[in-house]
Amino acid sequence: MPVNFQQLREQIHEMGQNAPALQAERQDRLDQASRLLNELANDLPALTELVGRAAALAPHLRCATPAAEPLDLTAPARPPDPHLTLLAADGSQINPSAHDSVPFGVINVGVFEMHPGQGSPPLVHTRSRLLTPEEVFTDHGMLGEEVVALMRDLREREELLELARQHPVPVITLTDGPLELYHEPQDNARFRRELQHYTEVLEELAAAGVVAAGYVEKSRSDLLVRLLELAQLDREGRLAQAGKDRPFKFITDIELLRSRIGPGERSAVLGIQTAAEGHFTGRLAVHYFYINVSPTAKPYLARVEIPAWVAQSQPLVALLHGALLWQCQQMGAHASPYALHRAHEVAVVRLDEKQQIEDMITAELRRQKVAVEQKSHKQANKELPGKRRRP
Amino acid sequence: MTPIQIGRLLRSTITNCVMGCRVTEMDAPAFGGMVRIPQAGGLQIYGLIYDMTIEDDGLVRQLVTAENISDDVILDNRINRNVPVEISVLFIGYAQGGEVYHLLPPRPPLTLDTIYPCTPEEICRFTAAGRFGYFRHLLRAADLPLGELLAAHLQQTAPLHTAAGNPAWLSAATQELITLLRDDYPRLMEALATLGELKFLI
Numbered sequence: 001m002p003v004n005f006q007q008l009r010e011q012i013h014e015m016g017q018n019a020p021a022l023q024a025e026r027q028d029r030l031d032q033a034s035r036l037l038n039e040l041a042n043d044l045p046a047l048t049e050l051v052g053r054a055a056a057l058a059p060h061l062r063c064a065t066p067a068a069e070p071l072d073l074t075a076p077a078r079p080p081d082p083h084l085t086l087l088a089a090d091g092s093q094i095n096p097s098a099h100d101s102v103p104f105g106v107i108n109v110g111v112f113e114m115h116p117g118q119g120s121p122p123l124v125h126t127r128s129r130l131l132t133p134e135e136v137f138t139d140h141g142m143l144g145e146e147v148v149a150l151m152r153d154l155r156e157r158e159e160l161l162e163l164a165r166q167h168p169v170p171v172i173t174l175t176d177g178p179l180e181l182y183h184e185p186q187d188n189a190r191f192r193r194e195l196q197h198y199t200e201v202l203e204e205l206a207a208a209g210v211v212a213a214g215y216v217e218k219s220r221s222d223l224l225v226r227l228l229e230l231a232q233l234d235r236e237g238r239l240a241q242a243g244k245d246r247p248f249k250f251i252t253d254i255e256l257l258r259s260r261i262g263p264g265e266r267s268a269v270l271g272i273q274t275a276a277e278g279h280f281t282g283r284l285a286v287h288y289f290y291i292n293v294s295p296t297a298k299p300y301l302a303r304v305e306i307p308a309w310v311a312q313s314q315p316l317v318a319l320l321h322g323a324l325l326w327q328c329q330q331m332g333a334h335a336s337p338y339a340l341h342r343a344h345e346v347a348v349v350r351l352d353e354k355q356q357i358e359d360m361i362t363a364e365l366r367r368q369k370v371a372v373e374q375k376s377h378k379q380a381n382k383e384l385p386g387k388r389r390r391p
Numbered sequence: 392m393t394p395i396q397i398g399r400l401l402r403s404t405i406t407n408c409v410m411g412c413r414v415t416e417m418d419a420p421a422f423g424g425m426v427r428i429p430q431a432g433g434l435q436i437y438g439l440i441y442d443m444t445i446e447d448d449g450l451v452r453q454l455v456t457a458e459n460i461s462d463d464v465i466l467d468n469r470i471n472r473n474v475p476v477e478i479s480v481l482f483i484g485y486a487q488g489g490e491v492y493h494l495l496p497p498r499p500p501l502t503l504d505t506i507y508p509c510t511p512e513e514i515c516r517f518t519a520a521g522r523f524g525y526f527r528h529l530l531r532a533a534d535l536p537l538g539e540l541l542a543a544h545l546q547q548t549a550p551l552h553t554a555a556g557n558p559a560w561l562s563a564a565t566q567e568l569i570t571l572l573r574d575d576y577p578r579l580m581e582a583l584a585t586l587g588e589l590k591f592l593i
Contacts, residue, residue: 121466330464332456
């Protein structure tokens with residue numbers, strides 16, 4: 001059945017009617033948060049102490065923590081380092097499905113290698129790994145999407161580490177999305193093993209002096225806003241409500257900082273208050289800053305995540321800032337790191353390629369006289385000609 | 392000396408083909424240039440390059456909006472990205488068993504066949520054989536920039552014949568074209584006007 005546009009039209013109209021009031025309310029909260037940011041931008045020790053008190057009251061508190069820079073700092077970019085090696089990785093996967101004739105998975109990782117301004121053409125590297133039926137099935141059933149996604153993230157890091165070791169510093173490794181991983185279920189033994197390996201690779205990158213960074217577009221993060229909420233609650237004597245009562249609810253960090261960061265500039269580097277049992281601690285503790293990659297007066301902010309050991313080095317933050325801005329400038333109207341886009345182009349696995357791989361597997365099994373099951377009727381029906389598939 | 396390939400065949404018919412070449416291989420082929428496609432059994436198919444197309448894609452369309460495109464990005468797009476230059480070739484004859492035929496080849500070449508530029512000796516041998524029978528293929532093909540293609544062909548070929556001791560070749564070729572086009576006044580005038588641009592004909 002097609003979408004009932006008549007019903008949707010009424011709901012859209014109602015949504016539109018409510019939007020101005022919601023926007024006004026939101027703007028009011030944003031103005032309050034912005035005023036608080038102006039007041040507290042330089043009170044770093046007091047804010048650090050405040051976070052400590054709040055975390056004692058709410059152990060699972062998650063918010064920004066001040067690092068070395070004033071909260072309202074903006075810094076211009078340096079030109080990219082003439083000796084830089086930039087490695088960007090992206091991955092894609094085929095998740096195992098019980099509906100296929102042979103349950104299998106594929107992890108495909110593409111790495112784009114660039115030496116900006118050094119005259120050598122960029123290089124592309126691709127690594128594809130088949131997850132055989134033996135790997136796909138575990139004691140708990142078929143591998144879940146979360147585990148495969150984590151395996152993909154891990155392979156990206158492994159490829160980056162292997163390539164980074166072949167070049168002298170400065171080397172930046174860049175991935176799409178946050179450094180810190182939130183995949184569920186975290187109680188799965190396989191998942192914990194992969195996550196442990198992931199952090200070990202990050203440790204090895206750190207030991208080699210290789211800058212690791214995660215680039216996040218359209219971030220809805222509100223960690224800085226949550227820090228300001230603590231200050232607001234403290235002023236109202238309600239710090240015990242930390243994490244529960246949200247005076248600046250639905251305001252994001254990007255909304256708060258958008259008008260403050262000029263074209264090409266970055267924000268202050270901030271840390272993250274997170275649960276003590278997290279995997280990303282010590283020199284891997286995740287820090288972040290925002291960068292305005294827009295070449296025009298209309299700002300476009302992206303969030304950049306870095307480990308603590310990079311955040312604590314002004315030269316490395318400046319190196320990364322300059323490299324990212326230069327990358328974004330290459331992409332014209334839709335500023336975004338060129339190397340990440342190219343890594344995505346290299347890594348992406350298309351639907352027709354999945355079918356080709358499945359055909360190759362079934363052909364090989366039949367050559368070996370191994371019985372191959374048929375696809376589920378449901379899957380076969382979905383693939384009937386004339387049916388438009390979702391991308 | 393090992394011949395330098397300029398591309399591989401993408402698709403073909405009995406009268407023409409389209410080959411793909413990387414941008415880095417773009418130095419060799421030229422509009423009006425003669426190419427050779429070796430086939431099994433010693434068969435050599437000859438053709439003239441009559442069109443070249445450079446395809447764009449979404450990324451390229453976006454990159455052109457950037458203020459300054461770095462050399463790194465240009466190199467990446469020309470070397471690494473899968474955007475081949477498409478070169479269209481009109482078949483003008485073939486050679487087999489030491490004989491040159493200004494006829495269509497017995498069968499079209501196959502996908503991914505290698506294409507080489509013709510050497511001066513091959514060009515002189517093919518174009519001096521018979522009485523310019525290969526002009527028929529050019530005159531028959533619709534939608535060709537005929538005058539421009541003939542001018543490019545003569546401009547590249549005449550000096551080779553002169554260097555090989557056959558300076559009369561150009562005059563004979565022009566006379567033959569006039570004869571073939573004598574009943575098609577507009578095309579004849581167009582061809583002669585374009586040939587008039589050739590410095591060595593004036």
